[in-house]
Amino acid sequence: MGSTRRRGQRGQAIVLIALIISVLLGFLGLSIDGGRAFLDRRQMQASVDASALAAAFNYMNNSDYSQAELAATNEYANNERLYMAPSCSGYGGLTVTCTFSDPTSHSLVITVANRSIAGVTFTATAVHSIGVTVMQVLGFGSTIPVGATATALARRTGTNGxxxxxxxxxxxxxxxxxxxxxxxxxxxxxxxxxxxxxxxxxxxxxxxxxxxxxxxxxxxxxxxxxxxxxxxxxxxxxGWNMPDPGYLSPPINSTSRSWNGTSGSVERPGTYTVDPSLAGGAGCYFLAGGVYDFKAGFSQNGGFVSNELRPPDEPNMAAAGQPNMTTLRSDLTGARQTSIAVNALPGPVPQGSLVSLWGGGQAQT
Structure with a gap:
């Protein structure tokens, strides 16, 4: 009886192996064809981004729908390396549709919307198909559709950030x-x-x-x-809804800070428990990058506060091999004067430097 059961179970491993191979081929197809589709989608997103921006930039300079739409079409074709002239319709209107005679059947739709004072938006939407290999063997078709869209805003003259x-x-x-x-x-x-x-x-x-x-x-x-x-x-x-990029809120810096009242100082991000209360006559202050939490509020009735970093100090010219000059602080007086007070040099004089003194029409080295 035992021998008969063993003979009846022979060959079952072949069925299991065939099923496992099918599953492995499916994962292989996802990794190969899906990876190609992902890379193609990323490239297409960059292309429609550039297309929409090209249209907005062109419109801000020319205020002409047709020229802006043509600029968008050319920019998309250049980024996707499509060298055959597309077949387009609708230039000058609110919707332009272009088809490219390439093997993957690229199509591009440019939509224009007038947003009143907010400006004019240009939306570029592209779709095409890429061929697959492993997935086709598994019966999922010979192509995968890939699409992307992007919107850019052309501001009107007289509007600010x-x-x-x-x-x-x-x-x-x-x-x-x-x-x-x-x-x-x-x-x-x-x-x-x-x-x-x-x-x-x-x-x-x-x-x-x-x-x-x-x-x-x-x-x-x-x-x-x-x-x-x-x-x-x-x-x-x-106006119109501005797309929310969905960035996470930055963490609040809990480091306790005190406002540096010295004009020209760079303030640091953190938590300020005391209101700086900048009144008339306050100086200039610069905010370093980061998150500021003013627990008691921020009052400014004077001074200047900027989130643009203060420019760095000028480098020591003597260290760069350039002439470093200073001037007298007092005239020569009296007889047999052996010293003269001069303004301090901005930095140490490097070894081997040539120091020249000029006075009374005579130079001394």
Whole structure:
């Protein structure tokens, strides 16, 4: 009986091996063909990015849809190394469709949208197919579709970079606004104010001034147009949703810091428990890169604060082999004077330097 059962089980390993080989071939196909598709997708994303940016840049210089769309088409073809002229339709309108006669059937669609004061957006969407090898053997077809899209904004003349920009899609009814001004102090904003939701003023009679445009995405002009204490030098209009890159919030630096009151100092990121309270006559201060947490607030009624790093000190010219000059601090007086007070050199004199003194029309070395 035992011998009969063993003879009946012979050959079962072949079936298991065949199944395992099929699974391994599937993983092999995913790694080879999927890897090729991933690399191709990344290259295509770079191409549509360049295409959209080329259109926006061209439009800001020429204000012509047709020229901008042609620039986008050429940029995409150059990046994808497509050397045959495409067949395109719709130049000068809001949608351009191009097909390329290459083996992988590239197609490019350029969409234009007028966003009022926000500018004009150019969206480039591309699709093509790449051939597969292992996956085709397994019955998954001979090609894999690959696509990518990108959008670029061409700003209008007279618009500035956003001084305040919120990506939160807050409610447009004022109940939970994306951006809210509140408090009893007057706010002055130099630059545009942009919001992915509503902008709401809750500062009572304080108000403020915006030296730029105010743009949100709600169905009515931003709320800053209604409080009389607010003044806006530019336009107040509805814009479009700015894409949120989804970056994680940076960690708060818990290092305790104190504001350096010396003019020209570079402040360091960290936690400040005392308000710097910059008043009239305050100096210039520069913020090093990082996250600042002002627990008691940040008051500035004077001075200058910049997040652009202070330029480095000028190098010692003597160390660079250049002439280093100084001047007298006093005239020669009296008889038999043996010393003269001069301004200090900015650095040590390197060994072997030539030192010259000039006075009274005579030079001494």
């Amino acid at each position: 956003a001084a305040i920009q919120t990506l939160s899609p807050g409610s447009c009814n004022g109940a939970s606004a994306s951006l809210t001004f509140q408090g009893s102090s007057t706010t002055t904003v130099t630059g545009d104010v942009w919001s992915n939701g509503s902008i709401f003023d809750n500062s009572a009679s304080a108000g403020g001034a915006v030296n730029g445009n105010v743009v949100d995405v709600c169905g009515a002009p931003p709320a800053l147009s209604t409080p009389s204490p607010w003044t806006v030098s530019g336009a107040q209009v509805n």
